[in-house]
Amino acid sequence: MTHTYRTTAGYGPVDGGRGGWREKASRYALVPLRIFLGVTFIYAGIDKLTDSQFMAASGSGSIGELMRSVRDTSAVPALVDLALKSPEGFGYAIAFGELAVGIGTLVGLLARLAALGGALISLSLWLTVSWQTEPYYYGNDLAYLMAWLPLVLGGAAVFSLDALLAERRRRIP
Numbered sequence: 001m002t003h004t005y006r007t008t009a010g011y012g013p014v015d016g017g018r019g020g021w022r023e024k025a026s027r028y029a030l031v032p033l034r035i036f037l038g039v040t041f042i043y044a045g046i047d048k049l050t051d052s053q054f055m056a057a058s059g060s061g062s063i064g065e066l067m068r069s070v071r072d073t074s075a076v077p078a079l080v081d082l083a084l085k086s087p088e089g090f091g092y093a094i095a096f097g098e099l100a101v102g103i104g105t106l107v108g109l110l111a112r113l114a115a116l117g118g119a120l121i122s123l124s125l126w127l128t129v130s131w132q133t134e135p136y137y138y139g140n141d142l143a144y145l146m147a148w149l150p151l152v153l154g155g156a157a158v159f160s161l162d163a164l165l166a167e168r169r170r171r172i173p
């Protein structure tokens with residue numbers, strides 16, 4: 001049995017909020033972030049895969065040209081050099097990685113692992129492509145990296161395949 005108390009915000013349960021609006025809000029707090037990051041990364045992956053100019057070793061708008069343009073200003077030139085060994089392969093790896101991360105995040109399947117993948121993609125892009133952006137807060141890859149961290153920590157507690165599978169495991173004796 002819970003007792004209520006009077007606050008300036010109204011009445012609330014004395015039991016610390018179990019079942020109250022705060023707990024519900026906390027459970028659903030990461031859903032908008034999952035939707036945004038999931039849809040954004042799916043879109044980014046599809047955009048890369050359908051852009052023949054991007055998936056080229058050289059030429060205007062290509063992944064190869066992008067990597068060559070940031071090589072000397074990146075924080076980790078060796079990572080850019082690795083990408084330049086096979087620009088098309090690197091482009092496909094990023095695109096398929098973004099798709100996998102986006103789908104996993106959106107449906108909540110292996111959500112923490114998907115979020116870790118998203119964080120690693122964002123970190124690698126920040127250290128290479130966005131590193132020279134000044135001031136640093138104009139570069140979006142750092143913001144994406146920070147957006148992934150709550151999902152790495154919190155996973156997908158609701159509206160997810162992870163939650164559905166966990167519930168099924170609890171029911172099986």
